[in-house]
Amino acid sequence: MYEVEEDTTATTTTETTTKTASKDGGSKQQQQEKKPSEFMRVQRLFRQQTKNARGKVLPKDKRPPVDYSIVLDFSNLDKNTEENKALVIDYTDLVDKSDAGASEYYAHPSTWRVYGIKDYPGFYFIPSPFTSSQQKKWVKDSLEQYANVPNNTNINLFYGPVKDLWQHGQQEMITEHQQLSNQLLSDDDDNQETSTTSRPLDKDGKELPPYRELLDKLAWATLGYQFQWTPRIYSRDFYETFPDDLQDLVQKIAMATKYDPYIAEAGTVNFYSEDSVMGGHLDDAEEEMEKPIISLSFGASAVFLLGAETRDIAPIPLFIRSGDIVIMGGRSRYCYHGVAKIVENSFNVDLVDEADETFKYHIQWLREKNRRINVNTRQVFKKKEENNNSTCTTTSSTQ
Numbered sequence: 001m002y003e004v005e006e007d008t009t010a011t012t013t014t015e016t017t018t019k020t021a022s023k024d025g026g027s028k029q030q031q032q033e034k035k036p037s038e039f040m041r042v043q044r045l046f047r048q049q050t051k052n053a054r055g056k057v058l059p060k061d062k063r064p065p066v067d068y069s070i071v072l073d074f075s076n077l078d079k080n081t082e083e084n085k086a087l088v089i090d091y092t093d094l095v096d097k098s099d100a101g102a103s104e105y106y107a108h109p110s111t112w113r114v115y116g117i118k119d120y121p122g123f124y125f126i127p128s129p130f131t132s133s134q135q136k137k138w139v140k141d142s143l144e145q146y147a148n149v150p151n152n153t154n155i156n157l158f159y160g161p162v163k164d165l166w167q168h169g170q171q172e173m174i175t176e177h178q179q180l181s182n183q184l185l186s187d188d189d190d191n192q193e194t195s196t197t198s199r200p201l202d203k204d205g206k207e208l209p210p211y212r213e214l215l216d217k218l219a220w221a222t223l224g225y226q227f228q229w230t231p232r233i234y235s236r237d238f239y240e241t242f243p244d245d246l247q248d249l250v251q252k253i254a255m256a257t258k259y260d261p262y263i264a265e266a267g268t269v270n271f272y273s274e275d276s277v278m279g280g281h282l283d284d285a286e287e288e289m290e291k292p293i294i295s296l297s298f299g300a301s302a303v304f305l306l307g308a309e310t311r312d313i314a315p316i317p318l319f320i321r322s323g324d325i326v327i328m329g330g331r332s333r334y335c336y337h338g339v340a341k342i343v344e345n346s347f348n349v350d351l352v353d354e355a356d357e358t359f360k361y362h363i364q365w366l367r368e369k370n371r372r373i374n375v376n377t378r379q380v381f382k383k384k385e386e387n388n389n390s391t392c393t394t395t396s397s398t399q
């Protein structure tokens with residue numbers, strides 16, 4: 001990861017989750033003359049017009065709707081086009097149901113439905129096996145723990161370590177809320193408390209912006225072996241403890257889909273908001289490519305593009321909704337993929353419960369910008385025992 005094709009005609013979408021820009025660039029003009037790939041052609045089908053012909057920003061309810069009719073939908077198989085229906089394979093009966101590992105964090109694997117896609121052996125899709133409160137647990141962990149020191153985030157890289165980013169941001173939201181209600185009660189503008197305490201400093205000695213602003217910029221966090229985006233390597237020198245319960249969950253998923261033993265050694269947590277996209281890319285920095293990427297998503301729905309080994313083949317667009325699990329193994333582990341669109345007004349309203357104080361601000365923050373959290377895990381290194389049994393004897397290393 002990550003070498004993306006730049007959408008040279010895009011004016012409105014923000015590629016917030018791109019970690020390094022395309023390096024094969026050339027000038028803007030040269031790029032505009034270059035024929036877009038098939039991957040890009042399909043990606044653009046989901047680009048919403050946000051400005052009118054005179055360049056004026058269109059309010060959200062005046063934007064021409066995006067046509068989602070060709071998007072494969074595993075959560076409603078009957079509604080799919082005939083072409084998409086022909087692509088779906090039901091693997092539910094093959095799932096390893098023997099495991100008695102019930103957990104409070106997800107439904108038992110024996111109740112999961114598991115689907116695949118024709119010509120992509122090793123790719124699996126599990127429509128959400130989580131209740132709303134189980135989904136909220138993963139959202140809370142993503143914000144409070146995963147996007148916190150000692151893990152790397154785009155915020156920590158830029159400003160230096162920011163401890164408890166979410167917790168501070170949430171405190172700002174609570175204070176803001178209280179000030180608003182005090183103001184309404186007293187009907188007195190002069191009554192506003194103005195903070196006189198100085199702000200903490202960043203790594204260059206400059207005052208940190210309000211945590212709320214930093215949270216708006218949060219785009220990614222890394223887990224376990226902290227991926228080094230510039231040299232594009234994992235290094236044994238940069239490892240932080242991988243969360244136990246996430247390890248347990250992905251191991252159960254690996255067992256159910258016959259990918260065990262699977263050890264999640266690294267992960268990426270992506271934070272999307274309403275206008276984010278993730279360009280087509282390959283995740284090929286892991287030494288161990290025979291083990292899948294296991295990916296969990298929460299919040300708004302996305303149009304995910306599952307491509308092929310080159311960008312010259314049109315990708316299959318599919319919906320990923322809150323709670324869905326995608327397992328990119330087998331052929332799909334070597335295929336281009338990306339996120340073309342965060343679907344308008346698609347936030348999972350089942351997560352909203354104003355009375356539930358534990359998650360109130362997490363969900364409010366996600367919902368206000370139709371945000372989506374994607375947590376994906378990878379096994380980075382080949383394990384010796386498996387190498388002995390395997391026909392493949394290469395011991396190549398990314399380091």
Ligand SMILES: O=C(O)CCC(=O)C(=O)O
Pocket residue numbers: 001268270278283295297304320337338339374376
């Ligand atoms: O957000 C997603 O569903 C995909 C994320 C992804 O491809 C990545 O982090 O490498």
Ligand SMILES: [Fe+2]
Pocket residue numbers: 001281282283337
């Ligand atoms: Fe990826």
